[in-house]
Amino acid sequence: MFELAEAGNRLEKDDYEKAAAELRPALLALEQKLREAKDMAVAVLIGGVEGAGKIETANLLMSWLDPRSVEVNAFGPDDESRGRPPFYRFWMHLPPKGKLGIFYGSWYTDPIVRFASGDMKKAQFAHELEKIRTFERHLAAERVLLVKFWLHLSKDAQKKRRKKLAKDPRKAWMLATPQEHRYFKLYDEFYAASEEALRVTSTAEAPWTVVEAADRRWREATVARTLLDAMSAAMEARPAAGPKPMAVPKKKPRTALDAIDLTRTVARAVYEKELEELQADIGRLAWEALERGVSTALVFEGWDAAGKGGAIRRLTQGLDARNYRVVPIGAPAEEERARPYLWRFWRHLPPSGRLTVFDRSWYGRVLVERVEGFCRPEDWKRAYSEINDFEAQLAANGTRLAKFWLHITPEEQVRRFEERRDTPHKRYKLTEDDWRNRRKWNAYLAALDEMFARTSTSIAPWTIVPAEDKLGGRLCVLRTYRDLLKSALKKSRKTRQAVVLD
Amino acid sequence: MFELAEAGNRLEKDDYEKAAAELRPALLALEQKLREAKDMAVAVLIGGVEGAGKIETANLLMSWLDPRSVEVNAFGPDDESRGRPPFYRFWMHLPPKGKLGIFYGSWYTDPIVRFASGDMKKAQFAHELEKIRTFERHLAAERVLLVKFWLHLSKDAQKKRRKKLAKDPRKAWMLATPQEHRYFKLYDEFYAASEEALRVTSTAEAPWTVVEAADRRWREATVARTLLDAMSAAMEARPAAGPKPMAVPKKKPRTALDAIDLTRTVARAVYEKELEELQADIGRLAWEALERGVSTALVFEGWDAAGKGGAIRRLTQGLDARNYRVVPIGAPAEEERARPYLWRFWRHLPPSGRLTVFDRSWYGRVLVERVEGFCRPEDWKRAYSEINDFEAQLAANGTRLAKFWLHITPEEQVRRFEERRDTPHKRYKLTEDDWRNRRKWNAYLAALDEMFARTSTSIAPWTIVPAEDKLGGRLCVLRTYRDLLKSALKKSRKTRQAVVLD
Structure with missing residues (x-):
């Protein structure tokens, strides 16, 4: 894959200047169109071997483009995630629609470095690359254009480049970073790891461009031309079908909900006693979860007026407000609409040892958005996976x-x-929306049935709460959370040492 | 101050329910008005002695209000600021206009705890309280209504409360936190520290309400009533004068700029050589700054086309993209307009050891916003301080x-x-705004003169860069930054041990 990028391509000064004179205004024009249309975002990844000119390429793009629409995202050691999944920080730095984000260091860096250094097994590496494919497919589907550059240098070219750097007082520091020398010695390992990564992740929606990087002018012209072509192709493509509300079935569809017994009730005295026990248990377990760094998240969905708020209140009553957060999900804000759908949920994930309660959630995509036609059919269809x-x-x-x-x-x-x-x-809780949703009960049933079928997994099962009796419903919620905490803590006691917080 | 809150006030069940029946719908109505008008934010602080019911009060407000407009902010040990000033995390959690933020733990917690525990001297404590007054005055001026509650318990009442808690399995964990017992033993010290804090910070724009907290019903009714009154008073008050553009003086005003010699030029060869040296120095010093945790921030202001972008590019060319960030400041986004003016700059402050370059800055308030009348006169007048x-x-x-x-x-x-x-x-850089600003040159001169006079301080002096000669201007910028890094590192070598990053 990399041999083609060792062909010795060069660009003479005149040719470079001719190319630049054409490319710069064209890129600027596209960037302006992007900023004005605000219907897609561009993520430019700059990867490659050490010394191939990654920083210079980022600087080039910054100087050729209008910096108001460009964000540079550079990633060092991860000090942002604080216990959230590793992709958290990449999600948080996604460019909004209308902007261009340059990623210098990306979701590829850690797997490639670890695999090349022998810190990661081959099977794990393959799994990491698979996760990246999934992530990028998701971004592409939500109109984040991915333009991925791999700057390549042959071993000889890299040696030459290092000698040149060492002599240039402005750039000698680039050789002084602790990893630089180590990476240089591992050239062959990096070669193999990168080739594997590029092979697996060069997909139709997010292909890699390997750039012969030895000659600065060739490198710059190639990057600019590729970006220009990718942007103009993507901006011509337009999403196909528009949103359409779901038809409301005349007959009530059969669903998993039919099996739920809604007739049972709990006596007030029994409720009070069990509630007290459950809150005491949860309060105690939540402290242990904090100490052990066991994070939890709860999703509350349900019919309007089914008692979500009341259940959440009973659950959080015995918790320390510093350790949990209730996130009500309503219509998305400007900054949320500008990013892929799941962004607004990623941002609220609990840091280590904490709880986030989502009052409505990402399931809105396959419920209200599907039923009301707030998104395009391909959006909610894709949402399950x-x-x-x-x-x-x-x-x-x-x-x-x-x-x-x-x-x-x-x-x-x-x-x-x-x-x-x-x-x-209580009057404020009742809106015109509630009556409208009610008229679509059967449509919701059909959407629910598909949701349960496709998203009740062993790692994240649905709990259907019989909430006809408010008291019984609340106990069911608290019991489920207590058991979840118990089982999570049991597992954590087995696998980790306790961490004592200061 | 606290004696009045040991009077033994109680509320009988009937009276409480009567009060609640009146207060709840009234609060909800105001909250809805707040959400719809979106012209102010409300920050509710809940402080007080341990065991006085702070968590319960936060829970009460959450259950009485519509949770969609309420955010609960709870602060434990500071793991967000990462080297930024201590107020950073409070700024980041300010509620946007239209919302209500409950602060459980706040900017008062750390000074009071440290002073009461003997970790902070009296003079420092007084200084911290002064900073709080300034902060709150600033918030109030930008239509953040501050409602501050201090829940008080007498020593005896606190003892009783602890006994009761110990017996209640749902709440016994509240006594199990490490600080609880320590704070209880320091009752008198906390009493004195809190009284001092409340005395100094009970200002006209942000008064404290001391709440007798021993009786739950009395406490809750008092909190709800006070919040209701404060919100309805604030929502009636309307900002006075509207924005007005500045008159353009016919005659060119005399300013500090007149003394600047714009005739000197630098030869290309001299420039190339010095630029190379400066970039090499800056690259090297920036690594040391990263290792030592020395953060820097640069503000670029200047006439349109004065060469800000070019200077910034030369300055960052030799830096590692992971360690700096260029933030272009244009028209504010929705989320920025919803917060006090400085919020959008606070959020971009550099974490430990990094650099943030502001391409235009908070000085927009006293320049373009003043000249064009984008803000009210009291806004830019207040901005200097x-x-x-x-x-x-x-x-x-x-x-x-x-x-x-x-x-x-x-x-x-x-x-x-x-x-x-x-x-x-380069055509995209030229807009109609540029020609418009140009016609207002004399107005800008007058605004600039006042800006230099009022904001050139010994800790943050202005550097006026003679940029008529582009090359000379760039060298001046890089020289200033190199010297800044040098002097900061010299100071840091004296005062701190080097920290080695992993």
Whole structure:
């Protein structure tokens, strides 16, 4: 793969200047179009061997483009994730629509370095590359254009380049970083690891461009030309079908919910006693989770007025406010609309040992957005596997997840709507949306059925909460969370040493 | 101050329920008004002695209000600032306009705990309280309503409360935190420290409400009533005068800029040689700064086409992209408009050992916003002292700051505009705004004169860069930055041990 990039290509000064005179205004024009249309983002990855001119290439793009639409993201040791999955920091730095993000160091760096240095086994490396493919497919589907450059130098060219650097007082520091010398000695290992990585991740939606980097002018012209072509092709492509609301089935669809017994009730006295025990258990377990760095996330979905808020309040009542966060999910903000759908959930993931409660969640994509036609069909269709990948990353990271669907009958819902209407301090909870959603009950049932079928996994199963009886529903939620904490802590006691926080 | 809160006030169940029935819908109505008007934010601080019911009060507000407009911010040990000034994390968590932020633990916690425990001297404590007054005055001026509650318990009441907690399995964990017992033993010290803090920081714009906390019902009703009154008073108050553009003086005002010699030029060969030396020095010093955790920030202001971009590029060319960030400041985004003005700059402050380059800056407030009337007169008038406070916090934190004004003549500016117009890849840089700003040259001169006079301080002096000669201007910028790094490192070598990064 890299042999082609050792052909000795060069560009003479005149040719370079001619090319630059054409490329610069063309790139600027596209960038302006991007900024104005705001319907896609561009992520430019600059990878390659040490000394091939990665920093210079980032600087070139910064100087040729209008810096107002460019963000440079450089990644050193990970001091941002604080216990969240490794992709967290890349998610957080995704460029918004209308902008161009340059990634100097990226999601490829760690796997390649570790595999080349012998710190990662081949099977694990293959798995990491698979995760990258999934991530990039996801970005591409949400109109993040990926332009990936690999700057290549032959072993000889790299040696020459090092000699030249050592003599240039402005650049000698580049050789002084601790990893530089080590990487140089591992040239062959890096060669093999990079080739494997590029082979597996050169996909239709996110291909690599290997750039012969020995000659600065050739390198720069190649990068600029490739970026220009990729951007102009992507900006011509337009999303196909528009959003369309779901048809409401006339007949009530059969679903997993039919099997739920909604008739059982709990006596107030029994409830009070068990609630007290559960809150005490959860309070105690939550401290241990904090000490051991066991993070948890809870998803609350359910029919309007099914009692999500009340259940969340009972659950958090005994917790220290510093250690959990309730995130209500409503209509997305400007900055959220500008990024891939899951961005707004990634940003709220709990750091080490904490809890995040999502009051509505990423399942909105396959429920309300599907039913109301707030997104295009391919968006919600793709969402099941994106969601499963997302939850698998949480699980792999040790973040335990429980997902609740609070279930009631349509008759009970009406009773609760009427109660809200008639109680001054509850009136705000009832909106026109609630009545509209209600008329689409059967559409929601159909969407729910598919959701349960496709996203109830062994690592992140759904808990259907019989919430017709409010008290019983709350106990079910708290019991599930207590058991989740217990099992997570049991596992953590086995596998890790306790960490004592200061 | 606290004696009044030991009067033994109680509320009977009936009275409480009557009060709640009135307060809840009223609070909800105000909250809705807040959410819709989006012209102010509310910050509710909940402080007080251990065991007085701070968590319960936060939970009460969460359950009485619509959680969609409420954010709970709880602060434990500081793991966010990573070398930025201590107020960084409070800035980052300010509620946006239209929302209500509950602060459980706040900017008061650390000074009070440290002073009460004997870890902070009296003079330092007084200084910390003064900084808090300044911070809160700033927030209040930008329509963040501060409602501060101090929940008080007498020593006896606290003892009783602890006994009760120990017996309640749901709450016994509250006594199990390491600091709880220690704080209890220091009751008198905390009493004195808190009283001093409340006395100094009970200002007209941000008064404290001391709440007798022994009786839950009394406590809750008092908190709710106070919040209601504060919100409704603040929502009636409306900002006075609207924005107004500055008059353009007919005669050119005399300014500090008149003394700058713009006639000197540097020969290309001299420039090349010195540039190379400067870039080499800066590259080397920047690595040492990273190792020693010495952070720097640079502000670039100047006439349009004065060469800010070119100077920034020369300066960053020799740096590792992971260690610096260029932040172009244009029109603020939605999330930025929703917070106090300086928020958008706080968020970009460099973490430990890094550099942030601001391409335009917080000085926009007293330049373009003043000249064009983008803000109200009281906003830019207040800005000088807000800016000086901000820069003093950077200095106190060891973040070194240099501020550049790139100066050229109006004649040179026209030449450069025309060159931009005639060069395809520079054309995008020239906008209608540039010509408009030019017509206001004299207004800018007057604004600049006041800016230099009021914000050139010994900790953050302005450097006026003679930029008529581009080459000379760039050298001046790089020289200033090199000297800044040198002096900062010299100081750091004296005062700190070197820290070796992994």
